[in-house]
Amino acid sequence: MIAEDLLSSILESSIDWIEVLDPDARLLLMNRAGLRAMDITSPRVLVGQSWVHCWAQPGQEAARRAVQDALAGRAGRFQGSRATVNGTPRRWDVVLTLVRAFGGRPDRLLSIARDVTGQVDLAQELSRTGRRHRALAEASAAIIWRVTPDGCSLEGEGWDAFCGVAVEKGQRGWWLQLVHPADRERVSAAWHAALRDGEPYACEFRVRHVGGAYRWVADRGVPLRDEDGIIEEWVGTISDIHERKQAEEALRDSEERLRLALETTSTGIWDADLVTGGRQWTPETRRILGISAEAPVTRDSFLDCVHPDHRAEVESTFFVDWPAEGPGYSGTYRIIRADNGEERWVAATGRTLLDENERPVRKIGTLQDITPHKRAEEALKASEERLRLALHAGRMVAWERDLATEHVTRSPNALGLLGLGSGPFPDFLERVHPEDRPQAEALIRQADDEAPETVEFRYKLPGGGTLCLGARAERVGPNRLIGITFDITDRKIAEEQAWRSSNHDPLTGLPNRALFQQRLEQALGCAGHSGTNASLLLIDLDHFQAINDTLGHDAGDALLKETAARLSAMIRACDTVARFAGDQFMVLIVEPLTLEHAVRFAQCVTETLRQPFSYAGRRLTGRASIGIAAFPDHASRSTELMQDAEFALRHAKEQGRDRAVTYSPALRLASEQRVGLGRDVHAALARDEFIPHYQPKVCLATGSIVGFEALARWHHPTQGLLTPGYFGTAFADPELATAIGRQINAKVASDMRGWLDAGLPFGRVAVNLSPSAFNEPGLADELLMILEHTGVPARHFEVEVTETVFLGRSSDHASSILMQLHQQGVRIALDDFGTGYASLTHLKQFPVDHVKIDQSFVRELERDEGDEAIVSAIIGLCRKLSIEVTAEGVETPGQAQRLRGLGCHRAQGYLYAKPVACTQVPSLLTSWKAKEAI
Template identity: 35%
Template structure:
């Protein structure tokens, strides 16, 4: 390079360094294209790495804050049309930091034609922060002056008022001259005069600080409470020179104090009138305060009750203590609003009383439980009376019509109550019937045991019981199935409100032996006479609504609609077909090739479920749709497909057929089995098939909803042994990019809706190009689905997509046709 070239390079380097120090970035956009050039300083400002980031108009606009992106694009387009201008924008750096830029842009002309837009971007983040802090400081100072509730005053050494704030006149109606000296005392309430004058005189005489509360007559003739505080200023010899102080309006505070004293007195009297022992537990200090009692509670005088949570726990029966301790410990983590427990409490004489303890939880700003306030109720006699009743003849009737575990009505009593309610309902009212199942109940029993399941059922009964009206009936129909009869509802909307309250209450978890358990429910409901005039018709309608709610997803509520009968029949038909297909061995996998777009060679296959009916006609998986939502049937269909596909792969390997790989599809329901990954790995090991011969295809719905924790564990287990993961129908989900980061994904499959719309819609082509670029940026293979025409294949090749799949190459074929198809494509 020449000396002049060296000088120019040095000048450019100095310029780049100067721009970096000044936080000024230069850029140029070739108008109408994706091409952009950035100065080194702009990479530093935006936080991008020049080694890995190539600026384009698309990814540059993508850095602009979403709220300002449209405006930035419009300004840029305006510059390309000849306008100049400057604006402020926010950008979001890769690390998530938001920076403020001032951007100035001008069109670049050549031969009178605009060929580019050139701009300068200045990082003004710190300036904007400083401006915001200054504005906030000024506002704070202004409001502090405006809202100051105090009136300053100055008095001489003997206590005579010399100066007082103008606000004094606003309050009292006396000007400075009328207030001077001791004249301000004339505004005192007669009942406060002697006490205030004496206190003021003593403070002045002793030189002690002033702190007085008194009532002053305001200019509207009313008396208000004020607080006056002051302190003397002394000279070097200690002699008082001046008094300085302030008067504050505390009328509202005094009124609140008075109201609080009255409330506390009412509370004290109410506590004396009840047999409950009221407590206040500070969870931070573990201190417990008890209400003052006349006489004793549980044999203890107030002074004999311990003042700590430790003492209280020590008095609980050893068999109940751990459960209650766990319930207290869980208060902070489960978000509950109430603490409710029953336990046995040791009385002063050593005996134990049965206690129903209920408290309300107070939380701090971070949601941590800091305080519990409640009452212990002695229910010993009530329990004894109940036991005596159960020992009588009535116990036989109770046992025949009630559930032994929960104590509520059983199916027999439910039938009686429902029939009575329908027979007695007035013409202008209706009867509501609610059917509900506990979500995930079988899983709780299987993983934690029946004691945990029983605890869930008892908790459900207790919570729903708190919501029901007198006359409503909650019944256990069997297992985790419950029903509620709501007689004499005024309007159908009343049923919806009851269900909403139930669902809200059921969302609150609880702790059993250290485990946090859910008792959320799926609910179906019906109304008489709208959905049935007999108990049988109404119950059938509620059953159908419950089935529809389960089909829609756990935790749902569905009210019966006549159209549901048809939907249920269709669903049941699909389930029956799926059972028949399994029972009669009708499941036959077909294989659709995935080809290398560059030369049409077969890279691998996707296994697709087909079933052959008794006439030999093949059907697709859509005719079994409901079966894939059923945990048991989905698992059986998956197992059958996996077994058949693994057998086909083993046979091809034995015959020397190079089939590449086979992609197996897995539905969301299958991942709810905690051993899904282990089952597939064991199948491959038993057939001696390398794991790199298998891919697993999942849709984004697998990552959502219940059981997501099983999905991540299963995918990572399979990924660790070499099974590759493909995300199917990519681009149609709402959170695909997040899932690419969270789960081990090797392959993206572009949904066929985008591929088939490319030729007619440039927007679809942009989406496909973006998805291909995304895959290349992340090092992820991209497969385009649904290719049906040569033009689509050619367009995908041009966009850089490596693999394709669709009818243009081949339809799905049975296993025996795979070797011939591979040969033909080769």
């Protein structure tokens, strides 16, 4: 019993986990330390269980071997993981021994386990730290080294890879043999001083690389000390800085070359510190000015050397904090040398340097004596004058090109022939057609031939127009060409016509698919470079095949040509319209116009193509579906952009044709804007915001005002006075167009009543009736009722209609309305005459009293013989039919004089007055000077 009590006391007092097992390794007993380790209060839950299976895999196999060793009389040892009842894992060092029993009792196995979880975690962390250290060393391009306090090498990771030599551990100074001989003594001294003083070490030197060449490295090291400050070891890195050293050397070489260049070109440098007031001049600057090396550098000492004629200019340019032309400035001036009074020419440049707060802190610049150059220029001017007289009659330009500076000196007549005087060659080259620039640049190579050939290229004049030029040159020095340029335009016209035939559609004369593709690529390249945009419209004529099938191919061709003409009239010079294929057209709109403009343009296209035209006694109408795509909104490549336009075109056809669809969500935005405008117009009508403004019509014979045209304006509560350019799309809605017209007509009648009461001789006032207005059967009665209600005689009232009302199924209805108005004394005017597609017989069939010539024929009347012929024909026709004629859009006295000479009765346009409010009409009439208007 004493032995058992002693054993029990030993078990309970031990801090190790002790378990007693039977020979089959089943648990019999566990001490208090084991209970704490397992986080249980009683061993009953574990007694009788297999002790081996209590260990986590793969520790069970080790536990099983330990049991076998113990039963064989050997100590069984292993390390395993065993979780508590709550699942907390712990690591244990276990010793298993056999305890022999006496007195016939069974043997027992004694397990003693010690918790080593912390030691294992520490070992794992140390292992991870070691791995991180190795990974860092591998990832870094630097060599990491360690040495003892007295300089014996311990480690040098990466040294052997960089230098091809293994680290000689335990040895001192062995690595110095790999240092460049020129650097070795300096490096050795710095290293031994660091070892001696215990201070951080840093040195840059060349070391032999694994390839045999020397490379620059930066060596850095620091001592590691214990808590008593004693150095335990040195650690450091060696980094490859060879590229940096080479860059520094290149910079020094560049600075030396600059110094030599300045000395060679006799260029002086001046430097002024605006903060301290200090100034520095190089010796060359002093030499140019004739100022001795001992003389002080001041503002006055410099200005005293400047010629009096230039002194004010120099002071205003170089002695202000921030010149008006920007931080850089230059000039050419005369000076008077301080030492001998000689007058010289100098070229000076300067630049103001700013600090981080944009304040000027320094000025620096150059000074160069250009007197010989100036004298040479004077001699050259005399020579050029003689040459100018010789070349003037021949319309040829002689020139001289300096290949070193790219400056081209041209004969004086160059400005008249080429629109360009002397200057840099690139200025001339920019005006050469891009496709021909290689030929122009080839003059250098051609000049070396014994019989140089003529180089030909296209040249764009600054004022517009293109010349075809030929040029020949000869080399008269390594950097000098002389040559002559002459006009070959007439000969190249025939070649241009041949080119056009291969790049244009023979039916319509428009660019064909190939040329359009080239222009599209060019436009996208320019837009991508400048950050602007470009829009593409793919137009497909609706039901074109039906026209071919029913009326024949001649009718289809007529429709294609009419479409081409209308599209061409709508685009700008920088845009492109092309016949793409069959009944398809492409329009390219380039910057600065946006995608929204392209959408509006497409709507105008559909409306324009809807207008009928006459063919073989028939009225044909062209309708179109349009797909819109834009760069960079939708695509960046031409092929993708055209695919987007095709997709949008298909969508337009699916929606019912005769419309335009944008590939992007911009369509939704445009739709919302249109709906919003319609809503705003409805609201404006409810608020009675539409008002008429009046533009006078003037008699060309007397200069008197004979009438007015009432033009709709929207008096917007926030945006002010808006023209139809803003709300014109509302007229596409017949209901809105009719409502706006009704509101305008009532106010016009009211204004006329007021003028009549005031005794003003205003003549007749014309109102515009939209085609949709004629859908109202009571239109004539409504207008006559307004006149009757206001007491305005019908002879003072006129309605303007376009030729559209004479076309289509509603023409008979429109004819009866106009006839009713005409019979009551209202005059009928045909507006925009010549732009529609009505037959001339309509002038006889309908009650037309007045024809207004569209401004598109008036605009170029003074320069375009075709326009003059059309205007003359219209006037002559109307004279024969006793119809009054008014020309619209008259803006110049020359136009008015030409119209008067052609027999035109009246004129209207900005030459006389812009549209004015009703309140301004009385003053306009009373102050009008008829003679001045003639």
